[in-house]
Amino acid sequence: MSDDHHHEHDHDELALRAAALEAVLVEKGLLTTDQIDAIVERYERDLGPQNGARVVARAWVDDDYRQRLLTDGAAAIDELGYGGFEGDTMVVVENTPDVHNVVVCTLCSCYPWPVLGLPPTWYKSPAYRARVVAEPRSVLREFGLELPAGKAIRVWDSTSEVRYLVLPERPDGTEAMDEEELATLVTRDSMIGTGLASAPS
Amino acid sequence: MHGFGAVVTPGSDAVSQEDWELRVFAMSTLVGVEGIGAGSGRAIREEMEPAEYLRAGYYERWLWSTEQRLLRRGTIGELEVDEWVARLRAGEAAPRRDDPEAAARSVAATSTTDPLTPATDARFAPGDAVRVQRMRPEGHTRCPRYVRGATGVVETVRGLDPFPDIGPYAGPKEPVYAVAFSSEDLFGPSPEGEWTVVLDLFDSYLEPA
Numbered sequence: 001m002s003d004d005h006h007h008e009h010d011h012d013e014l015a016l017r018a019a020a021l022e023a024v025l026v027e028k029g030l031l032t033t034d035q036i037d038a039i040v041e042r043y044e045r046d047l048g049p050q051n052g053a054r055v056v057a058r059a060w061v062d063d064d065y066r067q068r069l070l071t072d073g074a075a076a077i078d079e080l081g082y083g084g085f086e087g088d089t090m091v092v093v094e095n096t097p098d099v100h101n102v103v104v105c106t107l108c109s110c111y112p113w114p115v116l117g118l119p120p121t122w123y124k125s126p127a128y129r130a131r132v133v134a135e136p137r138s139v140l141r142e143f144g145l146e147l148p149a150g151k152a153i154r155v156w157d158s159t160s161e162v163r164y165l166v167l168p169e170r171p172d173g174t175e176a177m178d179e180e181e182l183a184t185l186v187t188r189d190s191m192i193g194t195g196l197a198s199a200p201s
Numbered sequence: 202m203h204g205f206g207a208v209v210t211p212g213s214d215a216v217s218q219e220d221w222e223l224r225v226f227a228m229s230t231l232v233g234v235e236g237i238g239a240g241s242g243r244a245i246r247e248e249m250e251p252a253e254y255l256r257a258g259y260y261e262r263w264l265w266s267t268e269q270r271l272l273r274r275g276t277i278g279e280l281e282v283d284e285w286v287a288r289l290r291a292g293e294a295a296p297r298r299d300d301p302e303a304a305a306r307s308v309a310a311t312s313t314t315d316p317l318t319p320a321t322d323a324r325f326a327p328g329d330a331v332r333v334q335r336m337r338p339e340g341h342t343r344c345p346r347y348v349r350g351a352t353g354v355v356e357t358v359r360g361l362d363p364f365p366d367i368g369p370y371a372g373p374k375e376p377v378y379a380v381a382f383s384s385e386d387l388f389g390p391s392p393e394g395e396w397t398v399v400l401d402l403f404d405s406y407l408e409p410a
Contacts, residue, residue, distance in 0.1 A: 011219060014261055018221040020285035021268060022228060023295040024277055027285075030237050031228065033297045038304035039227035042311065044216075074316060084312040085230070089360065091379075106345050108243055109259070118226070122213035124259045127205035133347065134384075137393040142208050153396035159343045160377045160401035161317065162359055 048117035051082045052165060053186035055115055056197075057179045059092075060170045070094060073165065077115060086163055087114035093156060094167040095193075100147055102140065102193030103156045103164040104132045110158035112165050116191060123192065133157060143194040166190065168197040222260035229267045234310045238270025244341035244369040245269050317360030323376040323404070329355045330410040331380060333402065341369040344406045348398075352410040353382040356399065364403055375404040 025031040055077055059066040069076035073090030077083065090112060093101040105111065106129045111119040122128050132139045136153050140146075147153065156164045168190040174182060177200065189195030217223050232238035245266040247254070254262065271277040289295060325331055332352045333344065343365045357379040364372025384396045 014258075014264065015219060015221040016286055016289055017282065018225050018228075018264055019295055020282050020289055021264065022224060023285040023289065024281045025228065025271075026298050027296045028277070029298070030276060031231050031235065032300040032303050034299040034301060034304040035231055035307045036224055036227045038308050039230055039311065040223045042308050043226065044223060074314065083314050085314075088314040089316045091359075106347070107343060108246075118216040118223075120214050120216055121218065121259070122208050122210070125205075125208060125213065126255075128208045130205055131208065133398050134388050135391065135393060136396055139208055149394070154381075155396060155398045157345065157398060157400045159345065160359065160365075160403070161362055162377070162379075162401045 043113070043118055047082075047084075047113055047115075049115075049186075049188035049191060050183075051080075051117075052112070052115035052188070052191045053183040054080055054179075055082070055165070056167060056186045056191065057183035059167055060174075060182055061179045066167075069167070077165075082114040084114045086110070087112050089162045090115075090165060091156075091162050092165045092167050093154070095169045097151075097169070099152045099154060100193065101154050101156060101164075101166045102132060102136060103158065103166060104129060105158040106130070106133055107157075107159060110163060112163040115165055116188060120188070140194060143189060145195055166193040171197050171199050174200050217260065218258075222263075225260050225264045225267060229263050230311060231307055232267055232270055234307055237274060237276045238267070239273035240270055241341070241369050242266040242270060244365075247341055317362045317377065318374065320358045320361045320376045323358045323378070325355045325358070325376070325378055325404075325407065325409075327355055327357060331355055331378070331402075331407040332410040333380075333406055334408055336406075338366050340366070342366045344402060345400070347387055348380075348382060348400055348402070351382055351386050353380040353386070353400075355379070356381050359401055362403075364405055366403075366405070377401050377403055378407070380407070 026033055059069050065076060069092050073092040074087060077090055095101055109119055109124040111123060133155050136155055158164055171185060185198045185200065187195050187198060190197045212218065229242055246262045249262065249265060268282060330352060333348045333350060335350050355378045359377040359379055361374040362377050363370050364375050379399055380402050381397050381399045384391060384398060387398060
């Protein structure tokens with residue numbers, strides 16, 4: 001039922017089948033090996049939460065940018081040079097003292113690749129997908145996030161081509177930090193909504 | 202279904218568990234970019250036999266759907282992958298070909314976007330109460346079962362997008378709305394209190410409430 005319940009044997013067979021499919025495509029001239037290498041490298045190295053962290057940090061220090069980000073997420077994210085597949089239409093939802101947002105894709109694994117990269121394994125798990133809409137406080141508690149009883153929770157289920165990014169609250173005690181320093185406080189989970197931005201050390 | 206257990210388990214923070222998984226991700230992406238497969242991977246994955254679908258790992262499903270798209274387009278033959286499995290098992294080296302221009306072109310292709318188009322004449326407006334229809338679509342749908350029959354309120358008209366249940370993703374464009382539901386209308390009372398669940402739903406799923 002999940003990625004970690006397989007036996008070694010299955011893994012070997014899957015690795016072999018994946019390699020065989022690649023061999024077919026390369027032998028037939030349909031794809032080249034370095035095309036595949038380049039896509040892996042892009043999604044492993046270039047795209048990841050470091051991009052989303054820069055977007056969040058900019059929004060924290062520049063209120064005009066924050067407004068643009070909340071109005072047209074994809075256009076504002078493109079200002080920082082990020083865009084592409086799974087970032088076509090971006091909606092940025094802002095955490096406030098009264099509201100906490102958390103994102104899921106109950107149907108599959110929709111996730112804003114240009115700003116967060118590929119999703120972690122738990123985001124794709126049946127457990128997260130089934131439970132976070134139906135018992136969000138319990139799920140957030142498993143991430144170590146205990147929200148005050150009075151705080152409203154909004155769960156965003158990415159059922160269409162719209163992709164969501166949470167704009168976490170700026171932590172207290174960060175008034176003296178610049179944009180680059182602030183970006184180091186922005187965790188991946190804080191942009192999914194299963195965490196908060198880190199406190200400054 | 203219940204009994205899923207904990208969300209966070211050892212190793213679950215990583216985006217992949219094994220090297221082959223991201224190569225499958227890349228091949229799947231390139232099948233789309235290069236137009237060498239049929240259909241939508243997202244929809245085809247749901248055609249797996251249900252018990253097999255639940256047993257399979259995430260990228261195992263991607264591997265299956267990528268092969269299916271290539272087979273259905275006729276790009277590869279029925280037994281070609283099996284033949285290469287046997288050749289690799291026998292110790293033959295996999296072929297390697299490089300084309301830096303093609304690699305750069307593919308990366309550039311994944312950097313393009315195709316946003317929803319602005320909606321004019323949408324049937325519903327922000328503030329409208331809507332009910333999700335009871336229905337049982339034959340194939341892929343973007344309407345989860347847990348909202349069918351429930352009433353919510355339109356918050357935003359997101360724009361126009363092809364209706365995904367036909368084709369899939371080949372239907373005529375229609376409005377997509379962000380619809381907010383009370384957790385109590387979806388799941389009943391909960392010891393956690395009340396919260397809001399927002400889904401982006403296509404016009405065809407909805408009726409006035």
